[in-house]
Amino acid sequence: MAFSVAGCADAVPPSQDARVADYPMLADGNPDMTPVADxxxxxxxxxxxxxxxxxxxxxxxGLPESVFEDCVALVAPPEPEPLNEDEMRGYFEALVESGDCLRRLDLALAISEPPSFEVWRERYLGVQSGEIWTPYLDVMMQLNDAEEAEATAACPEPRTAQLFGG
Structure with missing residues (x-):
């Protein structure tokens, strides 16, 4: 039996075997998988x-999932370090500014108001349940792909690596 990582059409061996759906980075156009194959x-x-x-x-x-995960770790991006308090506040403020930018666009876009930093922080840290506020959720829910591209080009989504060099 063949196990295909890139295509979902092949039958997947029993449950202990790796499954493509668990590894979205393996879709076409993603990293060179030569290190994983090696x-x-x-x-x-x-x-x-x-x-x-x-x-x-x-x-x-068959292929045990643990073996596949170990090899995929070679091409997977490392988990980012958690943000410290100042970085969380900076990221939150950048999201608020992005929300203001998005509201100014002529796209009939309703951007939700941000929660307080304290509520956002608790959700970000996973202490409080609920969705982590970002104005880009509103963009994704309300705009088609072309409008979303226009909105994010005019008001780029802040990335922690850009803000903090991570």
Whole structure:
């Protein structure tokens, strides 16, 4: 039985085996998976790899999910460091400014008001349940793809790496 990482059409072996849906970074156009294929080969799995769209890593037989996860970690971006208090406040303020920018656009866009920083912080940290406020949720929910691209070009979404060099 072949296990295909890039295509969902192949049958997936039993539940302990890796599944494509668990790894969205494996979709076409994402990182070169050569290191993952090499890692699987080094661990003794018969692997074929094609970088062409619609292709990907194929493993003959079963593949334990833990082995796949270890090898995928080679190309996965590292988990970002949590923001400290000052960085959280800076990120929140950048989101509020972005919301103001989005409200000024002529797109008939209703941007929700931000919660207090304290409420946003508690949700960001996972202490309080609820959605973490960002004006870009409103953009995604209300605009089509072309309008969303226009809005985010005019008012780019702040990224923590851009704000704090992470």
């Amino acid at each position: 890692c699987l080969r080094e661990r003794g799995y018969p692997v074929s790899y094609t970088a062409a769209p619609g292709e990907g890593i194929n493993v003959e037989g």
